[in-house]
Amino acid sequence: MSRAMMSIILRLEMEKENVSFGEIATIVSNVGGDIVAIDVIKEGKHKTIRDISINVNDETKQERIIQSIKQLPGVVIKHISDRTFLVHLGGKIHVSSKVEIDNREEMSRVYTPEVARVCEAIDEDPNLAYQFTIKRNTVAVISDGTAVLGLGTIRPEAAMPVMEGKAMLFKQFANVDAFPICINPCKPEETIRIVKALSPTFGGINLEDIGSPQCFEIEERLKQELDIPVFHDDQHGTAIVALAGLLNALHIVNKDIASCKIIVCGIGAAGMAITNMLLTAGATNIIGVDMEGALTRDLSYDRPGWNEFAGKTNPQKETGALHDVIKDADVFIGVSAPGILKNENIQSMANDPIVFALANPHPEITPDEARPYAKVMATGRSDYPNQVNNVLCFPGIFRGALDCRAREINEEMKLAAAKAIASTISEDEVNEDYIIPSVFNEDVVQSIRNAVIKAAIETGVARRNPDQ
Numbered sequence: 001m002s003r004a005m006m007s008i009i010l011r012l013e014m015e016k017e018n019v020s021f022g023e024i025a026t027i028v029s030n031v032g033g034d035i036v037a038i039d040v041i042k043e044g045k046h047k048t049i050r051d052i053s054i055n056v057n058d059e060t061k062q063e064r065i066i067q068s069i070k071q072l073p074g075v076v077i078k079h080i081s082d083r084t085f086l087v088h089l090g091g092k093i094h095v096s097s098k099v100e101i102d103n104r105e106e107m108s109r110v111y112t113p114e115v116a117r118v119c120e121a122i123d124e125d126p127n128l129a130y131q132f133t134i135k136r137n138t139v140a141v142i143s144d145g146t147a148v149l150g151l152g153t154i155r156p157e158a159a160m161p162v163m164e165g166k167a168m169l170f171k172q173f174a175n176v177d178a179f180p181i182c183i184n185p186c187k188p189e190e191t192i193r194i195v196k197a198l199s200p201t202f203g204g205i206n207l208e209d210i211g212s213p214q215c216f217e218i219e220e221r222l223k224q225e226l227d228i229p230v231f232h233d234d235q236h237g238t239a240i241v242a243l244a245g246l247l248n249a250l251h252i253v254n255k256d257i258a259s260c261k262i263i264v265c266g267i268g269a270a271g272m273a274i275t276n277m278l279l280t281a282g283a284t285n286i287i288g289v290d291m292e293g294a295l296t297r298d299l300s301y302d303r304p305g306w307n308e309f310a311g312k313t314n315p316q317k318e319t320g321a322l323h324d325v326i327k328d329a330d331v332f333i334g335v336s337a338p339g340i341l342k343n344e345n346i347q348s349m350a351n352d353p354i355v356f357a358l359a360n361p362h363p364e365i366t367p368d369e370a371r372p373y374a375k376v377m378a379t380g381r382s383d384y385p386n387q388v389n390n391v392l393c394f395p396g397i398f399r400g401a402l403d404c405r406a407r408e409i410n411e412e413m414k415l416a417a418a419k420a421i422a423s424t425i426s427e428d429e430v431n432e433d434y435i436i437p438s439v440f441n442e443d444v445v446q447s448i449r450n451a452v453i454k455a456a457i458e459t460g461v462a463r464r465n466p467d468q
């Protein structure tokens with residue numbers, strides 16, 4: 001099942017005598033596009049101008065539609081707008097005030113001179129920042145642009161649309177105010193210094209799309225040196241949602257995580273964290289695969305963390321490329337690169353294979369290709385069923401952490417979040433196309449929040465109980 005993902009609006013000037021709308025519709029439909037709206041912009045005796053909104057699911061189809069219409073006699077394409085770009089015009093978020101300033105008296109209260117009294121109070125007791133500033137509800141979404149989705153390193157300016165998008169999702173799903181902050185890439189020490197310097201403003205730090213291996217050191221040090229939650233979303237958000245999806249997928253195929261052979265492909269930020277989370281949840285036979293093939297304890301690696309990784313995975317010391325070690329595997333989880341999984345690889349897996357192809361924006365294999373062979377198929381994308389994406393986690397986990405003013409987000413809180421996500425779907429509801437709740441499920445954020453607060457209180461990292 002393929003879903004439209006690109007949406008263009010063509011403004012067409014059509015000579016009424018020479019071309020009919022039906023001819024345009026035929027071209028669009030023959031190429032596989034869907035006309036979703038038609039607006040008459042101007043109606044003349046001989047000519048009509050119309051905006052035709054078309055959904056297509058890949059860029060080549062979009063181009064073919066445009067070229068075919070251009071060749072049609074009697075039609076001029078006056079303008080092409082891409083709705084994805086349109087929605088980004090001027091950025092996707094803005095700051096707005098909670099208080100109107102209508103006169104000097106009000107101005108004196110929110111600004112100088114009276115604001116000084118609030119400043120002095122906070123200076124005397126820094127905890128008051130949670131009461132009298134945005135700190136209590138605000139998270140920094142910080143990226144250096146070094147691993148943006150699966151695009152690799154791009155300019156920090158170019159990473160902003162993703163970080164703005166994360167901020168929108170924080171707000172919409174959990175009413176968390178989030179600031180996108182993209183910094184120039186620099187040595188881990190410098191990133192740590194910058195984030196620490198920014199931290200007084202925020203109640204939490206969400207690190208995003210920072211490449212591995214530097215992301216590990218940056219997160220670890222910031223966790224040690226700051227007393228607000230620091231959470232690398234690509235590691236832990238992804239791992240939490242992957243575990244949640246896997247628990248429900250295993251329920252469908254009636255397999256136990258402890259006896260499954262699990263391939264994790266792409267041992268970077270997401271792959272390392274997914275593996276750790278699955279081990280915590282009881283997995284015993286995970287094989288990590290990267291560009292060099294399967295990671296095994298018989299070899300020595302230069303990449304930080306890989307020797308430790310190999311030491312706790314691949315108990316049978318299997319060697320070879322993905323197509324070798326995937327044989328008889330019960331589960332494939334890809335957080336690596338587009339198109340690297342083939343149908344024949346899935347066919348070589350054990351019965352009822354579970355395939356999570358989570359690379360964004362293009363997965364390791366598309367659901368259309370995998371569906372005939374995989375029993376359960378998930379991607380990170382919004383346009384297919386079973387979206388295993390960290391968006392399902394970060395709003396709720398930060399909602400909980402902020403509400404109980406947690407000092408950190410620890411393993412217990414992460415596991416609680418994964419179980420909360422999985423149990424949002426009842427056993428009766430779980431099926432091949434519904435292993436994970438939608439981010440629009442009204443219960444999911446609240447249930448993650450509650451579970452996270454409970455775990456934070458039980459493990460002593462909560463500074464308050466919001467429900468008392």
Ligand SMILES: NC(=O)C1=CN([C@@H]2O[C@H](COP(=O)(O)OP(=O)(O)OC[C@H]3O[C@@H](n4cnc5c(N)ncnc54)[C@H](O)[C@@H]3O)[C@@H](O)[C@H]2O)C=CC1
Pocket residue numbers: 147148149150151209211212233234235238265266267268269270271289290291334335336337340358359360361379380381388389390391
């Ligand atoms: N669905 C979701 O929620 C999420 C998906 N992702 C996706 O996962 C992918 C990786 O993200 P990160 O872990 O943050 O990046 P990363 O750069 O830290 O790690 C990527 C790893 O994949 C490996 N890799 C690249 N090509 C490969 C290939 N052909 N075969 C095997 N391994 C290969 C790299 O060597 C690296 O170790 C990206 O596409 C990203 O969009 C990441 C986070 C969340």
Ligand SMILES: CC(=O)C(=O)O
Pocket residue numbers: 148149150209233234359360380389390391
């Ligand atoms: C979803 C996400 O955070 C990523 O692909 O990087």
Ligand SMILES: [Mg+2]
Pocket residue numbers: 149208209233234
């Ligand atoms: Mg990310």
